[in-house]
Amino acid sequence: MYIKIHRGTAQIGGNLIEIGTNQTRILFDAGTNLPPLDEKQTSDQIEIEGLTCGEPAFDWVFISHHHNDHCGLVERILPGIPIFSGTETYRILDVIADFTDSPRPNINFHFTNCQPIQLNDMRVTPVGVDHSAVDAYMFLIQADGKNVLYTGDYRAVENIPTEIRRLLGVAGKLDVLISEGTNIRVGKTGREEELRDESQVEQRAFELMEQYDGTVFVLCSSTNEERICAMHRAAKSARRMVCEDLFLTAVREQREENTLRFVASYVDEEKTPRTYAYFNRLFEQWELLGAESLAGIPGKKLIFVRISMLPFLKKYLDNHTASEKNLLIYSMWQGYKETSKVEKFLSFCKDQKMEVVSLHCSGHAYRNTIQEFIHWLEPKALIPIHCDAADRSQFESLHPNCLMLRDGERWEV
Structure with missing residues (x-):
């Protein structure tokens, strides 16, 4: 068995990891590069012979989760190469495609947590993991008497070592661990209000919700299910009505009852989102609110917003009681504040005398978790990926056989 990392050894995101044998080639993750914070228009021009160009030469592709830096190249994979993902991963990508009028994900097969899949002479077992994306997985890859674990992105591991040992068997040993290291450097994310887990986020959010008499807005990813659930619980404790727009409702598949649903905006007069299947189904299900009518409903509310909803926010505040003190909880990576769209959104909030509080925890494991x-x-070898190039050396003190592979380098297990 061999390992060839086409991209990801010295950067965060854009994972493309090939693991194979003399008979079989499998790609794990097909990610695009993360967009630059300066927002210059760039496209991912990477080409891999037999995967994105030429004749199909890969047997299968496995996607660990729905974040773009792990699945963004799916639509460029050559026809005829089967693609596996979790069921929820496919559904969320399908919802996003529906609402953004993008190509549907050409994912052919879905796997089940901890159920091995035999593919020619290779066995792949997905192992569910905690990350800031629902339906995220590690992969245990077994072939030629060798065992490799690719972590994908993970935050906490809890019972996973026990599960891996069970899958390996009594006499089994892990030959190689391919581990992400986004937060491998101590203090890298140690900012004020950057918390360690979702329970801390929930508690702090509750405390903030109790302090304000107006509306509390939450700016977070619509696909960060654990964060959204934490905010729901905090709002319930603070006796606030939660409000979600239809995109968030579709992504989450209407999980909570007693939630107000609203329409943030339409695309244009000729082509409204009602032309899309997910939106149309939800539109017909409820009598939906707009910004003005939502603002007129009495009582304390928690409203989930996105950067694209600035027109909605303006309309809501224009029709809202001016004397009440409102709050925006910024619950995303701090780096996004450097982008012009986020900066514009936050500047508007401040112009409206709305306090902005950052409240976030990373979706990636910290150094102590990686070390544990x-x-x-106890892998025989460790390969670091998905970390800043300057941070790779941080792994060397964690394992005596730390392999610093380069992109495109083939290594025999």
Whole structure:
């Protein structure tokens, strides 16, 4: 068995990891590069012979989760190469495609947590993991008497070492651990209000919701299910009505009852979102609110917003009681504040005398978790990926056989 990382050894995102044998080639993740914070228009021009160009030469592709830096190249994979993902991963990508009028994800097969899949002479077992994306997985890859674990993105591991040992069997040993290292450097994300887990986010959000008599807005990813659930619980404790627009409702498949649903905006007069299947189904299901009518409903509210909803926010505040003190909880990576769209959104909030509080926890494991995971699994070799190039050396103190592979380098297990 061999490992060839086409991209990801010295950067965060854009993962393209090939693992194969003399008979079989499998790609794990097909990610695009993360967009630059300066927002200059760039496209991912990477080409891999047999995957995105030429004749199909890969047997299968496995997607660990629905974040673009792990699945954004799916639509460029050559026809005829089967693609596997979790069921929820496919559904969320399908919802996003529906609302953005993008190509549907050409994912052919769905796997089940901890159920091995035998593919020629290789066995792949997806192992569900905690991340800031629902339906995220690690992959245990077994072939030629060798065992490799690719972590994808993960935050906490809890019972995973026990599960991996069970899958390996009594005499089994992990030959290689391919681990992400987004937060491998101590103090990298140690900013004020950057918390350690979702329970801390929930508690702090509740405390903030109790302090304000007006509307509390939450700016977070619509696909960060654990964050959204934490905010729902905090709002319930603070006796606030939660409000979600139809995109968030479709992504989450209407999880909570007693939630107000609203329409943030239409595309244009000729082509409204009602032309899309998910929107149309939800539109017919409820008598939906607009910004003005939502603002007129009495009582304390928690409203989930996105950067694209600035016109909605303006309309809501124009029709809202001016004397009440409103709050925006910024619950995303701090780096996004450097982009012009986020800066514009936050500047508007401040112009409206709305306080902005950052409240976030990373979706990636911190150094101590990575160190414990390596200690529990005892791999014979460690390959760091998905970390800043300057941080790769941080892994060397965590394992005596740390392999600093370069993009495009083939290594025999």
